[in-house]
Amino acid sequence: MSSVNLQEFSIPASACLEAMARNRVDHVVTVPDWVQLALHQKIEAGVPGVRLVPCCSENQVITVAAGLTLGGKRPLLMMQNQGLYNCMNTLRAVCLDAQVPLVFMVGQFGREYSNLGKPSTDSRRTMVRILEPLLKVINVPFLSLDSEKNLYRMDEAFALAHAQRTAVVLVVSAPMAWR
Amino acid sequence: MMNINQACAVVAKLRPKDSLLVATMGAMFAFDRIELEAASGDASLRPPGRISSVPLMGGAAGLGLGLALAMPERAVVVVDGDASLMLELGGLVTVATARPEHFLHIVIRNGTQFSGLGNLVTVQPKLSFAGMAKEAGYVHTEVIDSAETWALRFPQILNNSGPTFVELNVEQLPLRTAPGFELPEMPDLQFSRMSQELAALQNWLGTRS
Numbered sequence: 001m002s003s004v005n006l007q008e009f010s011i012p013a014s015a016c017l018e019a020m021a022r023n024r025v026d027h028v029v030t031v032p033d034w035v036q037l038a039l040h041q042k043i044e045a046g047v048p049g050v051r052l053v054p055c056c057s058e059n060q061v062i063t064v065a066a067g068l069t070l071g072g073k074r075p076l077l078m079m080q081n082q083g084l085y086n087c088m089n090t091l092r093a094v095c096l097d098a099q100v101p102l103v104f105m106v107g108q109f110g111r112e113y114s115n116l117g118k119p120s121t122d123s124r125r126t127m128v129r130i131l132e133p134l135l136k137v138i139n140v141p142f143l144s145l146d147s148e149k150n151l152y153r154m155d156e157a158f159a160l161a162h163a164q165r166t167a168v169v170l171v172v173s174a175p176m177a178w179r
Numbered sequence: 180m181m182n183i184n185q186a187c188a189v190v191a192k193l194r195p196k197d198s199l200l201v202a203t204m205g206a207m208f209a210f211d212r213i214e215l216e217a218a219s220g221d222a223s224l225r226p227p228g229r230i231s232s233v234p235l236m237g238g239a240a241g242l243g244l245g246l247a248l249a250m251p252e253r254a255v256v257v258v259d260g261d262a263s264l265m266l267e268l269g270g271l272v273t274v275a276t277a278r279p280e281h282f283l284h285i286v287i288r289n290g291t292q293f294s295g296l297g298n299l300v301t302v303q304p305k306l307s308f309a310g311m312a313k314e315a316g317y318v319h320t321e322v323i324d325s326a327e328t329w330a331l332r333f334p335q336i337l338n339n340s341g342p343t344f345v346e347l348n349v350e351q352l353p354l355r356t357a358p359g360f361e362l363p364e365m366p367d368l369q370f371s372r373m374s375q376e377l378a379a380l381q382n383w384l385g386t387r388s
Contacts, residue, residue, distance in 0.1 A: 027248070053248065053277055055241075056269030063238045064273070067245015070230075070377060072386035075245075093235035098373040101388070162388050 004113045009174035011148050013038040016176065017047060019154040023103075025076045029053045029065040033080035035107025038176040040078070058087035066100045074158075077102055080109040081131050084169070088138075095167035096138065103157045105145070106131070107172045116174055117146075135169055142169040181326035182350045183209045183294075186287055189330045190256060191217070191226075195337070198254040199380075200229040201243040205294055206258040206287055207231040227383040230376040234369060237266030240274055240284060247279035250384075254281045254337055262292040262301045264308065274342055275316030282342040284312070287349050295352035296362070312344035319343040 016039050020028075028050055032040050043052050053068075055061045058079050065075040084091075084106050094100050108120060110127040123129045135142045141160055143153040157168040187202075187209035194200060202210055210229060218224035232238035243257035264270075264286050274284065286308050291298040309320040319339045323329045329347060336343055381387035 029245075051248070053273075055273045057267060059237060059267055060241045060244075060270050060273050063232075063235075063241025064245040064248075066377075067242045067247070068249045069245070070242075070381055070386060071246050071249020071384065073245075073249045090235060090238060093232075093238065093373065097370060098377050100377060 004116050006113060006116070006174060007177070009116045009147055010177040011145060011151065011172070011174075012177045012179045013042045014179060015148050015151055016154075017042060019151040020047075020050065020076060023076075023154055023158050024074050025050060026073050027051050027053055027065070027068050027075040028078055029055060029061045029068070029075050030078040031055055031058050031061055031080075031083050033078055033083070033105075033107035033172075034109050035080060035111075035172050035175050036078055036105060038178045041178075058083040059090040062087055062090045062094050062102065065102050066094045066098070069100055069102065075102070077104040078107075079104065080107040081127055082109060084131070085134075091140070091167060092138070095140070099165040101161035101165050102167050103154070103161050104167060104169045105172055106169050108174075111173065113174075120171070120173070131171065140167045140169055142171055144171045144173060146173045180324055180348050180350050181329060183287055183289070183352070184213065185326035186285075186329065186347050186349050187258065188213050189326070189333050190258060190285070193330070193333050193337075194256055195254050196226070196228075198228060198256060199243070199246050199250070200256045200258070201232060201239045201246070202229065202258040203232050203236065203239045203260045203263045204234075205260050205289075207233060210258075228380065230380050231373055232263075233373055235373070236260070236263040237270070239263065240267065240270040243282065243284070244270075244274050244277055244279060247282045248277060251280060254283065255279065257282070257284045259284065259286045261286055261288045261290065261303065261308070265301065265303055268311070271312050271315035271317070271344075275312075278316075278318075279342055280340050283336060283339075284317070284342060284344045286344075286346050288346055289349045289351050291351050295355050297356065298351055298354050307346070309344055309346040312346075317342050317344040320345070322346045322348065324348045 247255040
């Protein structure tokens with residue numbers, strides 16, 4: 001058993017909604033993620049001004065969000081690490097080649113609680129360990145959401161995505177809190 | 180049965196001027212030819228509002244759906260390929276769930292991949308795309324075989340309260356390869372045009388940040 005205090009790393013879903021509102025997010029496009037389940041439930045229950053667009057694959061998440069962006073909207077993409085691995089070519093086409101700015105929230109599904117607070121590259125699980133090195137290799141900026149106090153990084157992510165016309169990934173480290 | 184130029188010419192000629200058009204590879208080249216010919220060879224006179232999902236098989240419907248949700252007052256026409264649609268078949272469910280009203284999804288069904296170069300058989304020889312779209316929840320679906328019927332039906336179909344799906348049965352392109360044939364190098368444009376077209380679309384729409 002891990003002696004890690006999970007509460008220290010869990011971001012309250014309500015705080016995340018506040019960050020989304022601050023960043024004028026008007027659509028959430030997603031294949032749901034276990035790590036962000038608390039937030040998914042709140043969005044599915046209804047958030048004023050935010051339309052939920054569920055998709056059947058992460059490739060569709062990216063293309064739908066790109067279409068929304070072309071049409072002047074501010075989508076937030078939500079998926080888990082293995083979902084991001086699933087849509088690498090679409091990410092390449094839409095964000096790297098076509099330069100559509102998109103902000104992703106990607107949950108580190110499978111991360112051992114004992115790895116929280118440590119480099120994810122130290123994880124014993126491939127699923128977790130390869131995420132950040134992979135993003136570095138494809139030159140996609142990423143920022144860690146390790147706790148509630150890191151939520152200002154969502155603002156940075158939107159600013160960076162639009163300034164550099166690229167994807168920016170917010171890596172969600174621990175399961176979100178139901179509050 | 181119609182050919183791909185006839186199928187795309189109907190869309191190019193009859194789509195509303197403020198509509199948005201998303202096309203995949205085979206249709207993209209057909210629209211290039213049709214629009215350039217209509218503009219007497221002057222590429223700068225091509226109509227606005229068209230983007231290509233390239234090189235990105237399977238991406239057209241998603242791009243179109245996002246545009247349709249962002250701009251529900253505009254007609255969005257997606258011209259997909261059969262092999263491309265097979266890559267993201269679940270996209271039919273995604274579209275039907277979102278229920279964009281002015282959304283027309285066309286699949287060019289020629290049963291081949293690398294048309295004219297390899298004519299490899301796609302993996303869906305007996306499936307009904309229109310049937311699957313109907314099961315997924317598209318409001319209107321139909322199958323059209325002739326260019327005459329397609330030209331007649333297109334304006335009517337555009338007035339549907341959708342999403343609408345049309346399966347166009349289209350002839351295979353004649354095979355150009357033979358012993359001694361050499362594939363030409365892919366031009367840079369193939370990898371830069373999506374970026375250029377998306378930027379041009381945003382400038383036209385006034386949505387570029």
